[in-house]
Amino acid sequence: MKFTHWLAAVLILLTTACGGADGGEAGTPTIVSIENKGSDTIVNLALAWAEFYQEIHPEVRISVTGGGSGTGIAALINGTVGIANASRQIKDEERQQALENGIDPVEFIIARDAIAVIVHPDNPVDRLTLQQVADIYSGKILNWQEVGGEDRPIVCLSRETNSGTHVYFLETVLRLGDKENTTLFSTETLLLPSSEGIINEVRQNPNAIGYDGLGYVPDDLKILALAVDESSDYVLPMISTVNDKTYPVARDLYMYTAGQPTGAVAAYLEWILSPEAQTIVAELGFVPILTEEP
Amino acid sequence: MEPKRLNWQEFFIPRLVKASGYSAILFVALIFFFLLREGLPALGEVELDVLFSQRWYPIEAHYGILPLITGSLLVTVGAMLVALPFGIATAVFMSEIAPRWLLEILKPLVELLGGLPSVVLGFLGILLLSPFLRTSLDLPTGLTALAGALLLGGIAVPTIVSIAEDALDAVPYSYREGAWAMGATRWQTIWRVTLPAARSGVLTAVMLGIGRTIGETMAVMMVTGNAPVLALKLESIFHPVRTMTATIAAEMGEVASGSVHYHVLFFIGLVLFLISLAVNIAASSVVFRSKKRAERVLS
Numbered sequence: 291m292k293f294t295h296w297l298a299a300v301l302i303l304l305t306t307a308c309g310g311a312d313g314g315e316a317g318t319p320t321i322v323s324i325e326n327k328g329s330d331t332i333v334n335l336a337l338a339w340a341e342f343y344q345e346i347h348p349e350v351r352i353s354v355t356g357g358g359s360g361t362g363i364a365a366l367i368n369g370t371v372g373i374a375n376a377s378r379q380i381k382d383e384e385r386q387q388a389l390e391n392g393i394d395p396v397e398f399i400i401a402r403d404a405i406a407v408i409v410h411p412d413n414p415v416d417r418l419t420l421q422q423v424a425d426i427y428s429g430k431i432l433n434w435q436e437v438g439g440e441d442r443p444i445v446c447l448s449r450e451t452n453s454g455t456h457v458y459f460l461e462t463v464l465r466l467g468d469k470e471n472t473t474l475f476s477t478e479t480l481l482l483p484s485s486e487g488i489i490n491e492v493r494q495n496p497n498a499i500g501y502d503g504l505g506y507v508p509d510d511l512k513i514l515a516l517a518v519d520e521s522s523d524y525v526l527p528m529i530s531t532v533n534d535k536t537y538p539v540a541r542d543l544y545m546y547t548a549g550q551p552t553g554a555v556a557a558y559l560e561w562i563l564s565p566e567a568q569t570i571v572a573e574l575g576f577v578p579i580l581t582e583e584p
Numbered sequence: 585m586e587p588k589r590l591n592w593q594e595f596f597i598p599r600l601v602k603a604s605g606y607s608a609i610l611f612v613a614l615i616f617f618f619l620l621r622e623g624l625p626a627l628g629e630v631e632l633d634v635l636f637s638q639r640w641y642p643i644e645a646h647y648g649i650l651p652l653i654t655g656s657l658l659v660t661v662g663a664m665l666v667a668l669p670f671g672i673a674t675a676v677f678m679s680e681i682a683p684r685w686l687l688e689i690l691k692p693l694v695e696l697l698g699g700l701p702s703v704v705l706g707f708l709g710i711l712l713l714s715p716f717l718r719t720s721l722d723l724p725t726g727l728t729a730l731a732g733a734l735l736l737g738g739i740a741v742p743t744i745v746s747i748a749e750d751a752l753d754a755v756p757y758s759y760r761e762g763a764w765a766m767g768a769t770r771w772q773t774i775w776r777v778t779l780p781a782a783r784s785g786v787l788t789a790v791m792l793g794i795g796r797t798i799g800e801t802m803a804v805m806m807v808t809g810n811a812p813v814l815a816l817k818l819e820s821i822f823h824p825v826r827t828m829t830a831t832i833a834a835e836m837g838e839v840a841s842g843s844v845h846y847h848v849l850f851f852i853g854l855v856l857f858l859i860s861l862a863v864n865i866a867a868s869s870v871v872f873r874s875k876k877r878a879e880r881v882l883s
Contacts (some may be wrong), residue, residue: 361837368841387840444722449833450810451643475642477651480727480809480824483834486708487806494715497724 328362429476662733669746698742751785
């Protein structure tokens, strides 16, 4: 880990040195760089924001990397990034570790996201209850026949454990939001390192079931309608159903900063919450946070 | 002036060469020390029966590393079953049978294959190999230990071929002529004379092949499905597995340094290190024994 610190230090020195030189020659203000890292769910959105923002504020350089919510928060704790993206809230032990390192994480809700449960387009199943999804992923239901499909084995696909989506899905779907519940993913669940891995496997394998952020699901896959229980309505994920809270598997997306942000980081976060930035949210298939206010 | 400069060179160059030689020992020792320092605390923080249990789910403190060890071993053994016969046969063909013009095409191609980044092969594995395995063998999913073994076998083949071929080339031509003079057929010469004479080189090739296989990460992470299932039966090869390397790669970025999970990941690194050490020791002991026997035969 020390080596990474060194590397980061060298990189920072290099970038500031280059920035200073640029500023001196051109007579423009010094270039500010913001390191932005974390959730793979948010990475495309963060990239789109960064590109747009750098066009209107050429003096700001924003570098965006993914890696998972845990990775971003770990980087924030180790002090290597300015903004950490997370698709889950920071855990108590993570906050504790940050405080021990002298960093006080500050939370911003930047968008909302629905988790879509996806299957192969040829799969006749088009709706499930949360309990059924939970039983599938915990290994109690092993064949599509048991939920009204064909006689095929079910192959469960999940993101790796460092994914905020994984943790959210575990808490909200497998454990149905019950903190006492200790259900785990069955050991047969495939843990794929990327969203693309899941989408690719679901696209070609009619046995597969997967989940992913709505913004990442391409049109050629089938999204299942979900219901809280058998008596309630089956709802497809979309902006309206997320905002009126009828779709049961939707969550807030976060950015964390080390302490109250100042300067360029503060300005960037303020812009992110503006209507201009939130239209980009909708374009990428996420749910903007400002739509409730006219 | 002239002799003085020579002295200066005489003084530094041998020491420089010596230092680079010894640095290999130093680096291995440092790596081992670092692994021990970061990995051993895991033994104190996690109870042994948890560490050697069958459930790997680190975010809920299930630290059973047995599925990861069996996963790595299964994929490695499978890959070697593919790569050994194929790699050695290719090396024999290139060094003993192929005409010169074919060799000039084959050799650069094999080297090119060896230089392909494994992530590219991983993509091929995801897009072509795993759907093919699923449909042709009627498996629930193609992301299995078998896909990993085939892909890794493919990755290890160029390593094995180029080193084994060099070893076969180094066998003096007179050995072959001697065998032919005694009436041996081409096959008998290869199998009874050339290959045994090149034994230590071929064994090095095999060892490096195993090393490449057990240490490979990216391609394995992409095609084996990474489900931490205990792989003890033969049919496990048709099921997803999770290897030690893929686990370290997928989870290292997430952990806060100094946490239990962090120490356990380093402990897995330590296990990997010990496994490759064991492979090396086993192989070199075989090489030394074979030398003694060859000496006996010659004397």
